[in-house]
Amino acid sequence: MTRWVMVADLRRCVGCQTCTAACKHANATPPGVQWRRVLDMEVGEYPEVKRVFVPVGCMHCADPPCMHVCPSTATRKRADGIVTIDYDLCIGCAYCAVACPYQARYKTDEARFAYGEPIASEAKRFDPGRLGVATKCTFCADRVDAGLAKGLKPGVDPEATPACVNSCIAQALHFGDIEDPQSNVSQLLAENHWFRMHEELGTDPGFYYLWDRKEAAA
């Protein structure tokens, strides 16, 4: 079995939003829609305060609340763990959006462009099928699938890897198969302390945050 997951190393992330921008390029999302973005958080009070940058997006949960509530079966989970939306089935009720505890889903009812009217690059890639339906991070499933078809390894070969991971200038984002104990992500999770966000909600998210090396905190 395969389960694709994302690993974000919070020690590395600098909040530069390069992944945010790269995702917007790769997925041609309209203004305001950020399938991948990085939060700028503060923890504590002056002067004992820490500022932390936290990449977020769809967590591709193993038990996704968005899928359970979807009345149209547009949201599904693939065998490899990627949670998908069928834009042709979705009725745009946004129930999934309120069911997602990670605020990962967007719905755009009207076409939006950077400067009002579409510029050439936007016109080229505009997809009316994305209007009025739920959208979110796909883990760049098309790239993953196309890469696999070519015999490439997602998370290792850029051509088969999500755009945000490819773009990361701090090597904070990693993608791979958590079911494969030899994979990059399995190794990172074995060597480091990690947590998942809102673990208590029981969604079994496929997005892991590294925060320290293992031997040090022992």
Add this chain to the structure above:
Amino acid sequence: MKVKTYCYQCVAGPDLLEVEVEDGVATQVTPNFDAAGIHPGGGRVCVKAYGLVQKLYNPNRVRSPMKRTNPRKGRNEDPGFVPISWDEALDIVATKLKEIRAKGLLDESGYPRVAASFGGGGTPQSYMGTFPAFLSAWGPVDMGFGSGQGVKCVHSEHLYGEFWHRAFTVSPDTPLCEYVISCGANTEASGGVVGVWRHAEARVRGMKRVQVEPHLSVTGACSAEWVPIRPKTDAAFLYALLNVLLFEHPRERLDVEFLYKHTSSPYLVGPNGYFLRDPQTKQPLIAPALEGTFRMPAVEIGPDAEVLAQGELEGRTAFTAFVEHMRPYTPEWAEGVCDVPARTMRRIGREYLEHARVGATIVIDGKTLPLRPVAVVLGKTVNNGWGGYECCWARTMLAALVGALEVPGGTLGTTIRLNRPLGDRHASVKPGPDGFMDYPLNPTDRERWRAQPNIRNAYKTLVPLAADGPWSQALGPTHFSWMFLGETPPGLPRVTYPELWFVYRTNPAISFWDTPQVAERMAQFPFVVAMAYTRDETNHFADILLPDQVDLESLQLIRVGGSKFIEQFWRHEGYALRQPAVAPAVDARDFTDIATELARRTGLLEAYNAAINRGAAGVPLKGKSWDFSLDTTKAHTREEIWDAVCRAASADLTDGRETDGLEWWKKHGLRVRPFPQSLWYLFPTLVEKGLRFELPYQERLLRVGRELARRLHEHGIRWWDAQLAEYQALPAWKEFPKLWEAEVVREGGRAEDYPFWLLTSRSMQYAWGGNVGVQLMREVAANVSGHGGVIVNAKRAAELGIAEGDTVEIATPRARVRARAVLRQGIRPDTLLLVAQFDHWATPFAKDFGVPSLNRLVPMSMDLTDATGSGADVVRVSLRKAA
């Protein structure tokens, strides 16, 4: 289709990228993974480069050449720009240039009639094609009208850094460093992809970085520890660290051998503060020990070669003088100044010393070198204006004390801009006086000192350290060009308006200080030619707008790799090509074509082509065994010119074996050869040439300062006296913060009514990018705190009744701005922060941001100008909730 190109929108470039082109439309930017093994940031691309597609198709671009129809200039005057043909536009400019040439290149005050301003850090040079060849063919041009140079750069580091260790920019040897003290250096925002990449690696490896700064920046966030220091007191903090190292740890913990053999520490300082010299050779006398007082036959020579003392003279070593100088600067003393607990400074001093590993070595490229994995880096506001000298000196001394200067793991200079040859730090290491490196100080002796400035900011007259290289004009007191237009101080020829001003990739009406005054001056410029991307606040005052092709439309080959700005030191060096990914989106022309056409129309074609042949396009076209020189009598197309440059670059990299031209480069985008890591370190070169670092004692600067004082006083110039006091052999702490309080009083206010320090901080999304009109940048930058308003300490805001999102007024006695309050914990209660520099009123898209800029509030002030001619990006303000 994927097109390989580069982004050099900021000094921390270049980033090597690929542009996806579908049916002739550029759709996305991706890293160039072919370069992953060459580019030290894994071939990744900075967030700014993702704005290039929108930059290209921005509907607000200037779509054709334009000319002004409203002769009145002013912020509230509509310029009345109307489209004209390229032919007409170039004709108007060329006619003006020919008129000027006929009158003479210099005006009645002796200043160049033509001026030019380009954006920060030399980034426009990676986009302006062969325009440098045109300027070279033209003759004297005043490039001293600042757009940010001197006020927004690490100015003291540029000058003193280059003086002491060929360090126009300074970086830790991040790949090997283990402990970094960073006084406000915002590496994670301004260090580019390589800086971010390397520091992330270092963090995971366990490198500790202590970030000392008033607000918790992006870099502070990524550091192990944040020390919230009172603004402009960093020198006190660094002095306390020196004190700890000198007085609280055994001397042998320091790198005594390094100090004795490779610095001026054992030189003897005479009774008048100058080195004791051998009566015959006039060379400095070297004591038999690092510390102590010694008597011997000697001569002491002061300014203007005056003999101050001779005979049997007593001198103490420079190191002893230094130790005694540092004695009062205890951590307890510093605590009162900089609001950092003494125990914190003691601990940081101890940690620094422990991590320095004095005595350790490492083998690099087969050479055994010292390993000293500790570094101290300084940020912008620490590093310019008053206190910059003290901070730079203390930082460099911290490195010297443990032998961590220019050695693996330590504090490194990464590029030079004032010494020659520009491309090679090591070749610039030439023997100078007294066993130190040579440095092209502007002369201060009676015969050669220049009473008549060559340009309006008078850098040769006032700032010896600014030297006289191609970058020196921009490293003088660039605000003086603007200030003196209003009133020229006595002793200088009246500062005149340039008859023609070229502006490219810069917007001083936004990016300088006292922007209303700068705009007012600009409105008086008789003829302004602006290379224009969109309308903006500076080209609002232009007479001609020339839309040059933007990043993804134009063609240029640049040098990459080797050792360049900030963290850009590579294990490769070579060239990269920027090439048109798509056809121009508007009626714009490649800058090379514009330059060629201006040269042709002004009758300068031969000199222009000759300049290209000499290397004005980045590579000399004639080499050891190759010659791709252009026929100087003809106007060449941009393809012809860059094909020749490409061939020369191929030959240069392969010793003449390969001569691939433009077509090859278009396909491959990049060609490099190895650059040995050992070349990152200057120390072995100094050893090899038998030279010492000119530390700790600044005898040469002391002498230069005294001479300069005499020259200026001989010419009736007294208004530079405060600056002359900076020339101290061992700089003492001065009450720097008080200078800004005094400025409040000068402006007619009471210091206690303006209790906040207003600072700024670079935004990675915007720094240097000229991309405020790009929607994507606005969108993603909004995810980083502070882009929407002024950052205020949450508790302090609550005391003032200010809630998140409230409109607040920030004021000086002279000016006021409004902003939305952004409440954060990561800022001192006495500090406010405005990220980046917005405040646009003409640039489409950006003019709707509603975010103010510190630049409107910071005065251009002689009193706040230090001896290097720079000021700091800081101002005292009041804050209240707006009605």
Add this chain to the structure above:
Amino acid sequence: MSFGPNPWLQQHWDWRAACNFMFGGAGAGLVIAAALLEDSRAAIALGAGLALVGAGLACVWAEIGRKLRALHVFFNPFTSWMTRESFAAVVLFALGIAALATGAPLLRIAAAAAAAAFVFCQGMILFAAKGIPAWRRAEVVPLIVATGLAEGASAALIADPGPGVLALAAGALIARALAWARYRGALADRRAAAVLEPAGRALMQLGTVVALALLALSWAVPVAVWGVAAAAVAAGWRFKFVLIARAAFNQGFAIPIVPVRGARGEGGRP
């Protein structure tokens, strides 16, 4: 606008979605109450109830992004309470219209059962919305059911203040108050609790105390049933509007620990 990390008001469901809960709940309550009414009065309550449910669904239809695909709502009966609500609505309308057409009491009872299922589904819709802490509590289900019943039964008093409906209304009003108290006790989201508090207070004071007082008064002054209906419905609708559109703060983002950046011992739990 930049969102996060702290919870913010969800932007996906606005007044249109709220109306489905307001109208649908009251409508279902009316249909349930109609089962207790005599034939001639029952038709009014039943008709009004169906109309309200229909209006609520129309509001939802107005909110969805792909209106022509509305029938896709039926595709996921296995896990989606929205699909189940839709099925319940279909059954409710089929039985309700049949009851109206035939006047058969058994059909009214059957319609009432469908209405109960419908309003239960509405409660479950909120319960299943894991992204909204104020909704995802199990205690929200009885509250939604009780208020629907309280609103509907109180409104049905206007059609026929008979003892059965009176008892139902009184019981539902008390049940609603208890459900609110139980829900409020369980609600961990302090921001949502603060926003809900005034609406909750009105639910207790106007919607319970005043409504019950008027109910008692209606023994003597029959026209007071109008007051009961107004008080019960106004308080219930206001509460549901606030719950859906004003107190629906999402989960936000939080990290249980801060990363260790570079040095040892500087990271750790906040």
